[in-house]
Amino acid sequence: MxxxxxxxxxxxxxxxxxxxxxxxxxxxxxxxxxxxxxxxxxxxxxxxxxxxxxxxxxxxxxxxxxxxxxxxxxxxxxxMSRTFQNLQVCMNMSAVENVMMGRHLHLNGRILPSLFRLPAVVRGDRACRERSLELMEFVGIQRYADAHASAMPYGALKRLEIARALAAEPxxxxxxxxxxxxxxxxxxxxxxxxxxxxxxxxxxxxxxxxxxxxxxxxxxxxxxxxxxxxxxxxxxxxxxxxxxxxxxxxxx
Ligand SMILES: Nc1ncnc2c1ncn2[C@@H]1O[C@H](COP(=O)(O)OP(=O)(O)OP(=O)(O)O)[C@@H](O)[C@H]1O
Ligand SMILES: [Mg+2]
Structure with missing residues (x-):
């Protein structure tokens, strides 16, 4: 099918x-x-x-x-996951945070507890960050992990979009x-x-x-x-x- x-x-x-x-x-x-x-x-x-x-x-x-x-x-x-013709990167966040945002689908329903920083959420965040860093390596932009998105060259931002889309594990x-x-x-x-x-x-x-x-x-x-x-x-x-x-x- x-x-x-x-x-x-x-x-x-x-x-x-x-x-x-x-x-x-x-x-x-x-x-x-x-x-x-x-x-x-x-x-x-x-x-x-x-x-x-x-x-x-x-x-x-x-x-x-x-x-x-x-x-x-x-x-x-x-x-299902996608990238956009015009970059949809959050310029006021770091590169890895942008990827983590894409991953948040996997941490479904945890918005409220995350406000209280429950230990499970912190653990979840750590796993989320690790997977996001792996994806940055996969797309070849690991050197920008903690860079501010606004400081990244355009070519790296195009890859960052792909990493963020992959973070939802489509x-x-x-x-x-x-x-x-x-x-x-x-x-x-x-x-x-x-x-x-x-x-x-x-x-x-x-x-x-x-x-x-x-x-x-x-x-x-x-x-x-x-x-x-x-x-x-x-x-x-x-x-x-x-x-x-x-x-x-x-x-x-
Ligand atoms: N939200 C909308 N409201 C009105 N017209 C729209 C809307 N979205 C797309 N269109 C129209 O639909 C047609 C197709 O546009 P679309 O953006 O899908 O083309 P495209 O193939 O992606 O073009 P490009 O290669 O330039 O990105 C165009 O005539 C466009 O003006
Ligand atoms: Mg188009």
């Missing part, structure tokens, strides 16, 4: 049909990319999948269960333009990191404009144009599709 299945999904904003009659499936363990020109509906699709938007119609199935319109925190508890990770604004070397490193994430057993859905990265790491590519599916398949299939060449690669 597909881990994630999108079935005849539609999303309109007034007269703008951001997603139209979209169906596709994401197999567990795969890297599934979504590409398309600016405004094609990629981020809207992520916002629908992660519960920030409610579908106008159609279904979003996680493990066969319709989760369309379910609140984000419940989806997170079911194993089964499904949605990455919205993880290589945006990075140079060629940094992009190659993100390429390696996404492969490492996938190898660790996390299914990845990737939105990215960097074609080299997409072609290199995707098991499956879905091409969106004006909210509709233009093509899908493996890298070779998509790369040679004439509609894709004219609508997307040609436009770029």
């Amino acid at each position: 597909a881990l994630l299945e999108i079935d005849k999904l539609e999303k309109s904003f007034g007269g703008v049909h951001a997603i139209q009659d979209l169906s596709f499936a994401v197999s567990p363990g795969s890297v599934h990319s979504v590409i398309g020109p600016n405004g094609a509906g990629k981020t809207t699709l992520f916002n629908l999948i992660t519960g920030l938007y409610t579908p106008t119609s159609g279904r979003i199935l996680l493990d066969g269960r319709d989760v369309g319109g379910m609140p984000s925190h419940r989806l997170a508890a079911m194993g 089964r499904l990770l949605l990455l919205d333009e993880p290589a945006a604004g990075l140079n060629a070397n940094e992009t190659a490193e993100i390429d390696e990191l996404i492969k490492k994430v996938a190898d660790s057993g996390v299914t990845v859905v990737l939105v990215e404009h960097d074609m080299k990265l997409v072609m290199n790491i995707s098991d499956h590519i879905l091409v969106l144009d004006y909210g509709k599916k233009l093509a899908e398949g493996d890298a070779a299939t998509v790369r040679h599709n004439p509609d894709v060449i004219s609508a997307y690669l040609g436009a770029a």
